[in-house]
Amino acid sequence: MTKTLRDLRPVYVVGIGLHPYRRATDESYAALGLHAVREALDDAGLRFEAVQSVYTGTAQLGMAASRPMLRYLGATGIPMVQVENASASGSTAVRQACLEVASGISDVALALGVDKPAPIRLAPDDVGVIDLAQGRIAPFTHFALLANHYMLRHGATPEDVARVAVKNSRNAALNPYAQRTKARTLEEVLAPPWIAGTLTRLQCCPVGEGAAAVLLASEEAVERLQLMRSRAVPILASTLATERPGEGGAGDDAELTRSTAIAALDQAAVSAQALDVVEFHDAFAIEELLYTEAIGLCGEGEAAAALYRGEFDIGGRCAVSPSGGLLGMGHPLGPTGVGQICEITRQLRGEAGPRQQPSARLGLAHMVGIGSVCVVHVLGAPD
Amino acid sequence: MLEPQDLIGTGILEAYATVHLHPGGEIETPFTIGVIALDGGPCIRATLTCEEDSGLRPGARVEARLVALGDSEELRFAPVNEGGNGT
Numbered sequence: 001m002t003k004t005l006r007d008l009r010p011v012y013v014v015g016i017g018l019h020p021y022r023r024a025t026d027e028s029y030a031a032l033g034l035h036a037v038r039e040a041l042d043d044a045g046l047r048f049e050a051v052q053s054v055y056t057g058t059a060q061l062g063m064a065a066s067r068p069m070l071r072y073l074g075a076t077g078i079p080m081v082q083v084e085n086a087s088a089s090g091s092t093a094v095r096q097a098c099l100e101v102a103s104g105i106s107d108v109a110l111a112l113g114v115d116k117p118a119p120i121r122l123a124p125d126d127v128g129v130i131d132l133a134q135g136r137i138a139p140f141t142h143f144a145l146l147a148n149h150y151m152l153r154h155g156a157t158p159e160d161v162a163r164v165a166v167k168n169s170r171n172a173a174l175n176p177y178a179q180r181t182k183a184r185t186l187e188e189v190l191a192p193p194w195i196a197g198t199l200t201r202l203q204c205c206p207v208g209e210g211a212a213a214v215l216l217a218s219e220e221a222v223e224r225l226q227l228m229r230s231r232a233v234p235i236l237a238s239t240l241a242t243e244r245p246g247e248g249g250a251g252d253d254a255e256l257t258r259s260t261a262i263a264a265l266d267q268a269a270v271s272a273q274a275l276d277v278v279e280f281h282d283a284f285a286i287e288e289l290l291y292t293e294a295i296g297l298c299g300e301g302e303a304a305a306a307l308y309r310g311e312f313d314i315g316g317r318c319a320v321s322p323s324g325g326l327l328g329m330g331h332p333l334g335p336t337g338v339g340q341i342c343e344i345t346r347q348l349r350g351e352a353g354p355r356q357q358p359s360a361r362l363g364l365a366h367m368v369g370i371g372s373v374c375v376v377h378v379l380g381a382p383d
Numbered sequence: 384m385l386e387p388q389d390l391i392g393t394g395i396l397e398a399y400a401t402v403h404l405h406p407g408g409e410i411e412t413p414f415t416i417g418v419i420a421l422d423g424g425p426c427i428r429a430t431l432t433c434e435e436d437s438g439l440r441p442g443a444r445v446e447a448r449l450v451a452l453g454d455s456e457e458l459r460f461a462p463v464n465e466g467g468n469g470t
Binding site for chain 2: 132133134135136137138141144145146147148149152193194195196197198
């Protein structure tokens, strides 16, 4: 008989830390990662010696990233592993650390994401099947096609799609860790350069460098290490799934999101309507409309109108990507999914300052990655 | 086990996007990619013969054509002209 996270012992996010996402610099990945881990240790009130296991999400650093970076905090001999799952690398590192604490193998685990831009090599290009489009479908073209299909299906306009980037730029302008720091108007978002289809540059996420860290702890560790219970955010669900062929009119990414999110909401025994904050994989503006509908925050074809009414603003019925999302905060790959958990934790603690969603009690973090893979976590408010 | 299967080279254009920027610089832009529901299935994505999407309409019938590119040929799709037999 298999088990879900809910059947295992409770896991709490007890510390969060970030290095701001930004354009690539000469600073080493180790300096970025250490910055985020030190901030997370300070936030938790923990020393590195308390950490029993590390999962580092990275898609671009190459082999063996963890120990050469973390030895500066103490060569304690603990297990360290790199996790690669395309855009969902960081989310997958969180999941692995979460499962390790939930199972009882570790009491305190660190999930870290760190990356710097580098030439990307994609294994799917090498499986030996000829691509009919001869390599002409980059990720933004894939989503430009989904945008065109969405607009045709629901009578939506390029402005409807662009408003996602307007909202998320407004949120990012309030986030000191964000790569894009300006709140943009609809005119600015719609302005060239065009990338693919109706997607302009500001409707595509920036890929830079950065780091994010979360410390996860068991109930026993919260007690033993005298951590602040009022700031310990429980992880209520963790799900990971891969694409099955030919599902759904909204596209495979939306269908994969729907099934993975429903499994997570079921695991947490909550409904989508109860969510107060959500962080989506909005690498391209159309994705937020697709996923908002896919997880059931609104009906099919209703996301653009609900967004226009402000329902997904901070202060609306559910704040969607209050961090600024991938569009505003940025998408440095490895850190992104870990950074989402940092934002949801901050929101559920009531510590998000000008980005705070009032009375946030329930949050969901979602990433998809090339493959396709999808990872969803549901988090609750501290006891 | 994967097995080769013959497909029909005609279908319906469901969606499209003109690409203005492509990573790497080896592929010239603009070009246009279409989502095509082939007669008899499945739904595929392929390069269209037109560079830009002006003049395309969703629901249009399209057909496969071999396009000469230097020394080689590539399979692309083009709208079927009114009165064409579509084969």
